[in-house]
Amino acid sequence: MYELLNRDEIRMLHVAAMEVMERVGVMIQHDGALKSLKDAGASVDDKKRVVKIPEYLLRETLKKCPSRHQMTARNPKCNFVIGGGNSVLTNAFGAHYVNDLQTGQRRLSTVRDLDEFTRLSDYFDTVDYVKPNIMPQDVTQDVLQQTMALSMWKNTEKHCSFLAITPEGWRDVIEMAKAFVGGEEEFRKQPHLIDTGFNNVPPLKYTYEIVEMMLECAKYRIPFDISTGALASASGPVTLAGLIVQGTVENHAAVVLTELAGPGTPIMWGSCGTILDQRHGTAAFGSPEDGLIHAAMCQLAHYYGIPYYGAAGVIDSKVPDAQAAYENMMNALVATLAGADVVHDAVYGIVEAGITGSYEQFAISHDICGAIKRIARGITVTKETLAVDVIAKVGHDMNHLTCDEALEFTKKHLRDEHWQPWVTDRTSRPDWEAKGSKDIVQRAREKVKKVLETHQIPPIDKDIEARMQEIIKRRAKKLK
Amino acid sequence: MSSAIYEELRAAVVQGNSERAKAAATRAIEAKVPPLDAIANGLAKGVREVGDKFGEGEVFLVELIASGKAMKAGMSVLLPVIKASHSKVKTMGKVIMGTVEGDIHSIGKDIVATMLEANGFEVVNLGEDIPAKVFVEKAKELDADIIGLSALLTSSMLKQKETVAAVRAAGLRTKVMIGGAPTTNEWAAQIGADGWAGDATTAANLARALVAKKK
Numbered sequence: 001m002y003e004l005l006n007r008d009e010i011r012m013l014h015v016a017a018m019e020v021m022e023r024v025g026v027m028i029q030h031d032g033a034l035k036s037l038k039d040a041g042a043s044v045d046d047k048k049r050v051v052k053i054p055e056y057l058l059r060e061t062l063k064k065c066p067s068r069h070q071m072t073a074r075n076p077k078c079n080f081v082i083g084g085g086n087s088v089l090t091n092a093f094g095a096h097y098v099n100d101l102q103t104g105q106r107r108l109s110t111v112r113d114l115d116e117f118t119r120l121s122d123y124f125d126t127v128d129y130v131k132p133n134i135m136p137q138d139v140t141q142d143v144l145q146q147t148m149a150l151s152m153w154k155n156t157e158k159h160c161s162f163l164a165i166t167p168e169g170w171r172d173v174i175e176m177a178k179a180f181v182g183g184e185e186e187f188r189k190q191p192h193l194i195d196t197g198f199n200n201v202p203p204l205k206y207t208y209e210i211v212e213m214m215l216e217c218a219k220y221r222i223p224f225d226i227s228t229g230a231l232a233s234a235s236g237p238v239t240l241a242g243l244i245v246q247g248t249v250e251n252h253a254a255v256v257l258t259e260l261a262g263p264g265t266p267i268m269w270g271s272c273g274t275i276l277d278q279r280h281g282t283a284a285f286g287s288p289e290d291g292l293i294h295a296a297m298c299q300l301a302h303y304y305g306i307p308y309y310g311a312a313g314v315i316d317s318k319v320p321d322a323q324a325a326y327e328n329m330m331n332a333l334v335a336t337l338a339g340a341d342v343v344h345d346a347v348y349g350i351v352e353a354g355i356t357g358s359y360e361q362f363a364i365s366h367d368i369c370g371a372i373k374r375i376a377r378g379i380t381v382t383k384e385t386l387a388v389d390v391i392a393k394v395g396h397d398m399n400h401l402t403c404d405e406a407l408e409f410t411k412k413h414l415r416d417e418h419w420q421p422w423v424t425d426r427t428s429r430p431d432w433e434a435k436g437s438k439d440i441v442q443r444a445r446e447k448v449k450k451v452l453e454t455h456q457i458p459p460i461d462k463d464i465e466a467r468m469q470e471i472i473k474r475r476a477k478k479l480k
Numbered sequence: 481m482s483s484a485i486y487e488e489l490r491a492a493v494v495q496g497n498s499e500r501a502k503a504a505a506t507r508a509i510e511a512k513v514p515p516l517d518a519i520a521n522g523l524a525k526g527v528r529e530v531g532d533k534f535g536e537g538e539v540f541l542v543e544l545i546a547s548g549k550a551m552k553a554g555m556s557v558l559l560p561v562i563k564a565s566h567s568k569v570k571t572m573g574k575v576i577m578g579t580v581e582g583d584i585h586s587i588g589k590d591i592v593a594t595m596l597e598a599n600g601f602e603v604v605n606l607g608e609d610i611p612a613k614v615f616v617e618k619a620k621e622l623d624a625d626i627i628g629l630s631a632l633l634t635s636s637m638l639k640q641k642e643t644v645a646a647v648r649a650a651g652l653r654t655k656v657m658i659g660g661a662p663t664t665n666e667w668a669a670q671i672g673a674d675g676w677a678g679d680a681t682t683a684a685n686l687a688r689a690l691v692a693k694k695k
Contacts, residue, residue, distance in 0.1 A: 029584075096664060108666055137664070141638055165635045201584050209582075209635070233542065234587045278540035281591040281680050354661075 002337040004295040010303050013241065013296070017248040018055045025052035026204045026253040030211035033257045040260050053256055061259040067305045069223060069266035071129060072193050074460070075157035080128055082223070082268060083307035087336045087376055088128040089343050089369055090161070091121045092314075092350040094135040095357035101449065108137040109357055111151055116452055117349055118155035120362055123455045126347050126369040129159040133349050134357050145169035146472045149176055154465070155457055164196040164224075167212040172471050174220065179467040180460075188220060192266065197225040197309075197344075199272060200250045202235035214254060218262025225309040225342070226254035227270035228297075231283055234276040240289060244296050247273050255306070268342055269301040270309030285314035285353050286327025291334035298338045307341035313365070314345045318352050320361035320441050328361075329368045336376050346372070363444035367421045374419035385413070423447055482513045489522025489554060494530055496546025498553035505557035515558040516567060523558075524600060527551045531598030535681045541591065548597045571602040573625035573691040576618050578606035580629055580643060583636035588660060592628065595680035596687055601626075612639065612646040619647065619654045625691050628683070629673075631660040641671040648672065655690040659683060 005013070025043075027050050028034055034051060038044040040061075043052045068083030080088060098109040101116075117133035132148050139147045145163050152160045153176075164170040177194045178187040187193070196217070198210050217224045228247030230236030236243040251269050258265050274283055274290040284290070294310040301308035313332030317323035332346040347369045349362030379385075393405045400406040423444045425432060432438075438446075459465075485508045492501035501523065508518040530547040533539040555569075562569060577593050579585055586608050593603045604622060606614065615627055627647060629640045640658050647656055655674040658667070668676035674690055677683035 096662060108664065135634065135662070137666070141635065144634070165633065205584060207584060231587065234591075276541070276587075278542055279534075279537045281541050281595075 001339055002295060002334065003299065004292065004338065005299050010299055013244055013248065013300060014303065016241075016245045017252070018058075020204075020245055021053050021058070021249045021252060022055065023052070024204065024249075025050040026206065026249060027051075028206045028211060028253065028257070029208045030206070030215075033211045033215065033261075036260050037257060040256075042256075051253070053253065058252055058256055061256045062304055062306070064259040064263040065255055065306055066264060066266050068307065070192055071159045071195065071223065072190050073129070073157060073159040074153065078129075078158045080159070082266070083341050087340055087343050087373075089126055089332075089336075089346040089373070090129055090131045091117070091124075091127050091133050091362070092345050092348045092354070092357075093131045093133065093311075094163070094354055095133065095350045096135055096137055097352075097355060098134065098357035099351075099359070101359045101445065101452075106356060109134045110138045111136040111147060113357060114148060114151045115155050116359075117357060117362065118152050118160075119455055119457060120349070120359070120448065120451060121347075122156035122158055122457060123451050124347060124362075124366045126366050126373060127158070129161060130156050131161050131344065132163050133362075135163070140476075141166075142169070142478075143472050143476050146172045146176060146468075146475060149173045150465070150468050150472065153180065153468070154460055157457060159193070159195075161195045161197065164198070164213045165209075167209055167216065168475070170196070170213045170216060172475055174216065174222070175471050176468045179471065180464055191220040191222045195223040195225075197227060197268075197270075198254070199227055199229040200254070202228060202230035202250060202273075203246060204250060206253065211257065214258050215261050218258045218265045221262055221265045223266035223268065225268035225270045225344070226251050226258075227272045227309060227311060230273040232273070232275040232289065232293075233278055236273065240292055240296070243273060244293065244300065247271055247293075247297060248300055267306060268309035269297075269304065269306040270311065270342075270344070271297045272311035272314075272345075273297075274314075282316075283353065284316060285311075286316040286323070286331070288330065290314070291331040294331065294335040294340060295338035298335065298340045301341075302339070308339070309342040309344060310335040310338075310340040311345045312340065312343050313348050313369075314353055315348050315351050315361065316353050318356070320351060320358050320364055320444070324351055324361055325364060325368065328365050329372070332369060333372050333375065336372050359448045360441045360444040363423050363448050364440055367424050370419055370421060380416070385417075482508075482511065482517070485511055485513055485518065486521040486525070489518060490526040490529070492554065493523050493526025493547050493550045496530075496543055496550050498546075498550045501550040501554035502557050505554040509557070509561055515561045515565075516569065518558055519555065519569060523551045523554045527598050528600065531595065531684075534595070534598070541594070544598055545594050548594055551597075569602075572600040572688065573694075574602045574604070574622060575626045575628055575687060576604050576606060576615065576622065576624045577628040578610035578615060578630065579608040580631050580636050580639035581609055581611045582639055583631050583633050584608045585630070585632035585660075588632065589628070589630035592630070592659065592677070592680045592683045595684045596628075599684040599688065601684075601687060612643040615643050616646050616650045616652065619652055620650070624654050625694060626655045626657060626687055628687075629656060629658045631658070631663060634662045637662055637667065640667075640673070644671050644673050653694065655694060657683065657686055657690060 114134040121127040121130040228250040232243045277284040298308040312335035488504040657675045
């Protein structure tokens, strides 16, 4: 595993973050939250709405934040633990456009795309839980979050993380989750059926809406990730250490105010921060600095005893090309090797950093993440796997394809030892040419089409779906 | 003599050196160089050069910003003289920029503002969380050519729509351009904006086209 920082460096980052937290503070545009922070011992400038949190208050509230928590799914077979020692991978988030699977044309995304990307997420075993890959543009804002939630529930049995952008929309999604499990009481027993994620507004600010939605999560103990979105040299310092200090303070403010309101609320402490490309004024997610930030932030999260959630694997390239592949692999791998509890944006079905959904890239990234998961599993060293007896049996006159005992041994261990790619080409040249000399993008397109034709999800209960539809209708009416 | 001063002004801006730009502007006044020429042949020339290089990916944003500041520093010395002579600085046009109400993100908007300045526009950056009526009032008050509306949140995009409607309702001839991560060309068309830009260089080109259309 990859440990970027040594103990002294972690300590220096911590001390600097405490100084910023106590001396500069964080702007929180939510009077209720400011009041509870003040009551708990923080100093609040009511006029500027800036809160300065003393270190002792952070330490007290960190104690209330779980170091690991379960996430449940529609199908209990898909339940898993965050913070259990393995990296959990998710797909990408929020494309407004899609490169059409049939025509190849770039167009605005639709709910049908979200259906399909969610169904692919269900199919790909690299995706441990599902994020809204698509932000459909054919739905009005008032029912966007709710419509997306229903689409995802219908198209995967895995755990879903939903979009939360307005407090009323997010409350509707919670109501839909209650309908799903059979009422409020049931939902309070398993609030981890759903989760969501939030970003602050760097530098060092939180809006009313974000805080309101975090407090809504705290009310039920719904897990969420809080991810600093600072960009080095724009909304954060140019130095990576400085960016990490700022991100730490931003994340901590969310931890403190959430755990004060709802002790025990599972928080994944994260980052989608990266560098600003100073030559083009764009955020550079596929940069090596992005990977370094994840590796360091992960160490800090663990220093504070909280799971780490890194949006690592985002692709800047506009098309599923060699650049896309290297960007995706580099940072998803670094985050995984650094021990990130969740590698979000790993199985990245998007190109152009969150903007354009790509079916082909999703399939390619599935292979990339399959390889990453294999690397993360490492080498199993036991008396059995050291294979001395088999080596002796094969001796010098046979090989592992001719010796019976060796063949048995291979059959027994092959699936565990060797990862099998999905769209990667390892054929011989004659074979490759006979099959049409297709590149990985062409192969990916064909395979994805086949999955979408064949992979079906068991429908959700009709009455439950009707109740969810009712919640959506009610909101649409309210706004009229 | 004046060509040396122009060169000094240009170099100060290219270097992003505000002190040097101010000193050069003072020298220009002392040497009786017409201040409008000092701008056109010196300061503005420098900033355009840096802006073009930025467009080519040869200059960093931080350098572009420094050059913009140096130009403003030089202008601050020249402006009183220009005012006293009752002449006016010719710019590409006047742009009012802001992030719409309910959204406090600033980075993208500020980058666009910098780029517009580098392209010879006079930019009034209103800041963030700006209600529709403030855009309208300021556009009227300053007789702006263009209003630039930024939104980073999916939820605040609706305020772009509201602002465009308010500008139209007020009967202003001001062009409106929009931008921000969740926005699209289709969205701009849908809400009746005059244009959409996905990055700072495109925004500058768009602003130029909009001003040309207006004239």
